Amino acid sequence: MKIAPLSGFPEWLPQDRIVEQRVLDTLRSTFELHGFSGIETRAVEPVSRLLSKGETSKEIYLLNRLQGGDSQDAELGLHFDLTVPLSRYVLENAGKLDFPFRRYQIQKVWRGERPQDGRFREFVQADVDVVGADTLAFHHEIELPLVMVDALSKLPIPRVVIRASNRKVAQGFFDAIGIEDIEETLRIVDKLDKIGPRGVAETLAQNVGATEEQAQLALKLAEIRGNDASVADAVLALGFRNELLDEGLDELVRLIEGANELIEGSVTADLSIARGLDYYTGSVYESTLIGHEDLGSVCSGGRYDSLVSDGKRTFPGVGLSIGVSRILARVIGKELVSASRQVPTAVLVAVNNEDERRHAEKIAMALRSRGIATEVSPNTQKFGKQIRYAERRGIPFVWFTQDESGAVSEQVKDIRSGEQVAADEHAWMPPAEDLVAQLVSASHE
Amino acid sequence: MKIAPLSGFPEWLPQDRIVEQRVLDTLRSTFELHGFSGIETRAVEPVSRLLSKGETSKEIYLLNRLQGGDSQDAELGLHFDLTVPLSRYVLENAGKLDFPFRRYQIQKVWRGERPQDGRFREFVQADVDVVGADTLAFHHEIELPLVMVDALSKLPIPRVVIRASNRKVAQGFFDAIGIEDIEETLRIVDKLDKIGPRGVAETLAQNVGATEEQAQLALKLAEIRGNDASVADAVLALGFRNELLDEGLDELVRLIEGANELIEGSVTADLSIARGLDYYTGSVYESTLIGHEDLGSVCSGGRYDSLVSDGKRTFPGVGLSIGVSRILARVIGKELVSASRQVPTAVLVAVNNEDERRHAEKIAMALRSRGIATEVSPNTQKFGKQIRYAERRGIPFVWFTQDESGAVSEQVKDIRSGEQVAADEHAWMPPAEDLVAQLVSASHE
Numbered sequence: 003m004k005i006a007p008l009s010g011f012p013e014w015l016p017q018d019r020i021v022e023q024r025v026l027d028t029l030r031s032t033f034e035l036h037g038f039s040g041i042e043t044r045a046v047e048p049v050s051r052l053l054s055k056g057e058t059s060k061e062i063y064l065l066n067r068l069q070g071g072d073s074q075d076a077e078l079g080l081h082f083d084l085t086v087p088l089s090r091y092v093l094e095n096a097g098k099l100d101f102p103f104r105r106y107q108i109q110k111v112w113r114g115e116r117p118q119d120g121r122f123r124e125f126v127q128a129d130v131d132v133v134g135a136d137t138l139a140f141h142h143e144i145e146l147p148l149v150m151v152d153a154l155s156k157l158p159i160p161r162v163v164i165r166a167s168n169r170k171v172a173q174g175f176f177d178a179i180g181i182e183d184i185e186e187t188l189r190i191v192d193k194l195d196k197i198g199p200r201g202v203a204e205t206l207a208q209n210v211g212a213t214e215e216q217a218q219l220a221l222k223l224a225e226i227r228g229n230d231a232s233v234a235d236a237v238l239a240l241g242f243r244n245e246l247l248d249e250g251l252d253e254l255v256r257l258i259e260g261a262n263e264l265i266e267g268s269v270t271a272d273l274s275i276a277r278g279l280d281y282y283t284g285s286v287y288e289s290t291l292i293g294h295e296d297l298g299s300v301c302s303g304g305r306y307d308s309l310v311s312d313g314k315r316t317f318p319g320v321g322l323s324i325g326v327s328r329i330l331a332r333v334i335g336k337e338l339v340s341a342s343r344q345v346p347t348a349v350l351v352a353v354n355n356e357d358e359r360r361h362a363e364k365i366a367m368a369l370r371s372r373g374i375a376t377e378v379s380p381n382t383q384k385f386g387k388q389i390r391y392a393e394r395r396g397i398p399f400v401w402f403t404q405d406e407s408g409a410v411s412e413q414v415k416d417i418r419s420g421e422q423v424a425a426d427e428h429a430w431m432p433p434a435e436d437l438v439a440q441l442v443s444a445s446h447e
Numbered sequence: 448m449k450i451a452p453l454s455g456f457p458e459w460l461p462q463d464r465i466v467e468q469r470v471l472d473t474l475r476s477t478f479e480l481h482g483f484s485g486i487e488t489r490a491v492e493p494v495s496r497l498l499s500k501g502e503t504s505k506e507i508y509l510l511n512r513l514q515g516g517d518s519q520d521a522e523l524g525l526h527f528d529l530t531v532p533l534s535r536y537v538l539e540n541a542g543k544l545d546f547p548f549r550r551y552q553i554q555k556v557w558r559g560e561r562p563q564d565g566r567f568r569e570f571v572q573a574d575v576d577v578v579g580a581d582t583l584a585f586h587h588e589i590e591l592p593l594v595m596v597d598a599l600s601k602l603p604i605p606r607v608v609i610r611a612s613n614r615k616v617a618q619g620f621f622d623a624i625g626i627e628d629i630e631e632t633l634r635i636v637d638k639l640d641k642i643g644p645r646g647v648a649e650t651l652a653q654n655v656g657a658t659e660e661q662a663q664l665a666l667k668l669a670e671i672r673g674n675d676a677s678v679a680d681a682v683l684a685l686g687f688r689n690e691l692l693d694e695g696l697d698e699l700v701r702l703i704e705g706a707n708e709l710i711e712g713s714v715t716a717d718l719s720i721a722r723g724l725d726y727y728t729g730s731v732y733e734s735t736l737i738g739h740e741d742l743g744s745v746c747s748g749g750r751y752d753s754l755v756s757d758g759k760r761t762f763p764g765v766g767l768s769i770g771v772s773r774i775l776a777r778v779i780g781k782e783l784v785s786a787s788r789q790v791p792t793a794v795l796v797a798v799n800n801e802d803e804r805r806h807a808e809k810i811a812m813a814l815r816s817r818g819i820a821t822e823v824s825p826n827t828q829k830f831g832k833q834i835r836y837a838e839r840r841g842i843p844f845v846w847f848t849q850d851e852s853g854a855v856s857e858q859v860k861d862i863r864s865g866e867q868v869a870a871d872e873h874a875w876m877p878p879a880e881d882l883v884a885q886l887v888s889a890s891h892e
Contacts, residue, residue: 005539005757008523011491013536015543016484016550023485035815037792037822039461040468044569045490045555046456049513062513067559068494068524069506078453079513091458094450098460100789100839102825105461110490114512124489132825139825141804152815264808312450344545347482359586363709370480370597377482380547380577380584394545 010115010123012327018334020341020439022126025157025330026108029128032153033106038130041105043087045112049077051090061113080112084129084323089310092133092317101135101317102142108326122327128153131321133309138318140253143285143305144260150289150301150322151261151268158339158443159329161292162301165272166257169282169304170250171237172223172273178242179219183210185280187220192276194224195298224274229262231255233271250284257285283307287322297332300325342440343396348432349376349414350392351401352385361403365412368427369401374437376401389417398436401425455560455568457772463779465786465884470602470775471553474573477598478551483575486550488532490557494522496535506558525557529574529768534755537578537762546580546762547587553771567772573598576766578754583763585698588730588750589705595734595746595767596706596713603784603888604774606737607746610717611702614727614749615695616682617668617718623687624664628655630725632665637721639669640743669719674707676700678716695729702730728752732767742777745770787885788841793877794821794859795837796846797830806848810857813872814846819882821846834862843881846870 007013014022030040052062063080081087084107092103108128115121130149132142147164154162172191176184190205197205199221206212206220219240226236234251254271261269269287277286284305291300303322310317333339349369351362359378366376377397379388385402392400402413402422414430415422431437452458459467475485497507508525526532529552537548553573560566575594577587592609599607617636621629635650642650644666651657651665664685671681679696699716706714714732722731729750736745748767755762778784794814796807804823811821822842824833830847837845847858847867859875860867876882 005535007539008489008491008493011489013489014487015540016486019484019486022487034791035818035820037790037820039464039790041461041464042459042467044453044456044458045557046453046569048453063510064513065508065525065559066511067507067561068509069559080510090450094452095460100836104790104822112490114510114514116512124491141801142825145808145823260805263805264812345482345484345549346479356586360705360708363590367709373480375480375482377549378590380587391545 008123009117010119010121012122012125012331014334017341017344020343020346021158021334021339021441022326022330024341024441025326026126026128028156029108029153029324029326030106032156033128033130033149036104036130036149036152038104038106038149041091041107042109043081043084043091043107045080045110046078047081047086047090049079052079052082052086054086061115063112063114082113083111084109084127085131085309085321088129088131088133088321089317093310093312096135096312096315096317101133102138103133104130105133106130125325125327126330128324128326129303129321131319133317133319135315135317138320140256140284141260142320143253144257144264146303146320146322147257147269147285147287148261148265150324151265154301154324157329158441159291159333160294160338162289163267163292164261164269164287164289164301165275166254166269166285166287167271167273167275168250168254168257168285169277170246170284171254172250172276174244174247174250175223175237175240175242176220178244178247179216181206181210181212181216181220186210187212188276191220191224191274194221194274194276226271226273228271229258231259233258233273237273253284277302277304281306281309285320291329291332294332297328300329337444339441339443342442343398345377345395345397346375346439347377347395347397348374348436348438349399349401350388350397351376351378352388352403353379353382354385354404355382358382358403361410362401365401365403365427369430372428372431374432389415392417396439399432401427453568454562455564455566457567457570457776459779462786462789465788465791466603466779466784466886467771467775469786469886470771471571471573473601474553474598474769474771475551477601478573478575478594481549481575481594481597483549483551483594486536486552487554488526488529488536488552490525490555491523492526492531492535494524497524497527497531499531506560508557508559527558528556529554529572530576530754530766533574533576533578533766534762538755538757541580541757541760541762546578547583548578549575550578551575570770570772571775573769573771574748574766576748576764578762578764580760580762583765585701585729586705587765588698589702589709591748591765591767592702592714592730592732593706593710595769596710599746599769602774603886604736604778605739605783607734608712608737609706609714609732609734609746610720611699611714611730611732612716612718612720613695613699613702613730614722615691615729616699617695617721619689619692619695620668620682620685620687621665623689623692624661626651626655626657626661626665631655632657633721636665636669636719639666639719639721669721671716671718673716674703676704678703678718682718698729722747722749726751726754730765736774736777739777742773745774782889784886784888787887788843790822790840790842791820791884792822792840792842793819793881793883794844794846795833795842796821796823797833797848798824798827799830799849800827803827803848806855810846810848810872814875817873817876819877834860837862841884844877846872 282304286304288299648662727749731749733744
């Protein structure tokens, strides 16, 4: 049977998986330090729910049981993000959750892209959201991007800057300049990076009947950037104003100033950010991996006032999602980071002959009981060959149980330096940096 | 839209997810202590590969792209175990892996069971395997079950005992007593638990033409149990013998004696174990969760001489798989173990008024920087209400920044005892047992 990788379904070799696992652990521990509860939802949702929101509905994988016959399930599909599952989980468990509900979720998602498109069809996202019952205070719109900045700053990757805007600014402004179809306008402006200013102006004229002056004003708004209250002045200098716009500018300035006072350089205003999804109602976030702007946003999200409702209550929230696989594919692919060895093992216990194996296993058990990852040599080849077994895998230490005369004499050799010392399996520890594989970063230019 | 759980797709509330996550972390760290590399494979495999082995081929979920039209993919299905993906991964990466390749893999798998059957359709497995190129020494058949015993003994669950047999014993014995279709005989004996001795005898007569005497001998073999070399004597006492049987008995005794010398009570011989899957060729393992025998085997596996081959090389291996979801559903469902709180948070920083929020955020940042999971109160209600916010979630400490006169005075209250002390956010630590949520075990009867 022919074996070839499936395009769009990335997999790592063991050494690179160490990098991925370390990144996932760092994200998880940071989210928990901020008091977010981890949840894991099933991979599938009813198709009707997957189709109820957003613009990605075209890219769903449906499931069919091979032997389903006449008794097929209600139609199920693989989730394409972690927001639809969150909204369903909140509704399903509303009576058992305490609100505001702080949750993180790190899982694979699937998109039924065409194989030839070269896009990921399976990838990992890491989401944090705070969900309120009926109300949710604005300060969470400052808090959530900072959780992500904190998490991302601990990863062995280039620096990430969050860029933010506010839906109320764009909606208020478009309304003030007389544009009617505001949602479609947002979707068009969201494509600025892809189709350029000329393309945006033409599409605005075509799809929402914008005049040339309206289109130019929309583009001028999208040019505004800044790290302080001056962004509000720049917007008002365009000469339009209404209540929603004022409210949005107030929120945007509070976000930028509040975030940068807590973590300097964390969040910058960028009024070109529209976010195509309909459900955002306040702050919206994208982000840049510095030096890798071509990757696009690696962490995005926003505020939504009513992602879901059970008829009695609505559940507003704010959250962001990190595209973990997108970041990893870049930093591993460009060798910006790698693991110091292929295996978790710190010590290989050599075996001189099979009669000695049980003794070697006991040495290994003693080392493991003190947290030292240990393998016993699978063979009884010459010690030089056993050392090469360790070398090939990057295992730093080899433990020997016999001296040259054959007498029992526990010793451990650092195979990089060649230094060999007598050692007690109940006391010896490798240096901290050798205990587990380390991540090695190439210097960032 | 109606919300109801999907049968067969278990999900946990946040507090129970803490238990699951701790269990998964313990398995992972134990496997790494034994020098196994973690890998994660994509969720899908080509259907042709999923159908090429074993008896579970009926329970596959096939994928279809919702908007696939004429350009559907090569047929893909969700993996139903972690062995098929391992064999494919080994073939695909054989040139880049070092053998013997020690890998663990903890992932969800899916089975397209009928919804009404009440079985899991999505569940987590934790597998360890050692895979050799062309050869693999017998001692790994002693090593691998001990890895699982070590991992399972660290979980907050009742004790697990591995029960083992050897394919060569059964095959050699059936051959010696004159049965021809040995594979079908193994599959029938494997059903002993379900259909009973009478059912096995009848099915053997019907399907493989066994005489009553042959059927009774097969059942007598299946009755043999023991913890030492006496099991070999009991088999030979049935009066049949050949080379394969001798080899199998020798291996079985080496396994039982070797395993119990390293970890007493870890592995017991049970000749009723047949394992239905064709690819096992040596040791086979099942296991019992003591006091929960009705659950069936929670950890199973065996030795296979050629799970895969690339035409030039074959890849023998030995491995076991833990049914993590099966164990968790039982111990969480019966409340044998629970988490000491709902959230990771150890400290809630109270907020007296919104002007104070930024100060509270800085306190939280200082605590987090020293590894203390901290939330800032989402509201500025009376302190009694903020304390109840913490109480509801099981957060043990609340941090206050003002004394009654309104002057700044950092204090921390243990809300269980009511004790409140002055504290420095750069120095104070909670007791170790409050730093992270603890698992609480009900006493095992």
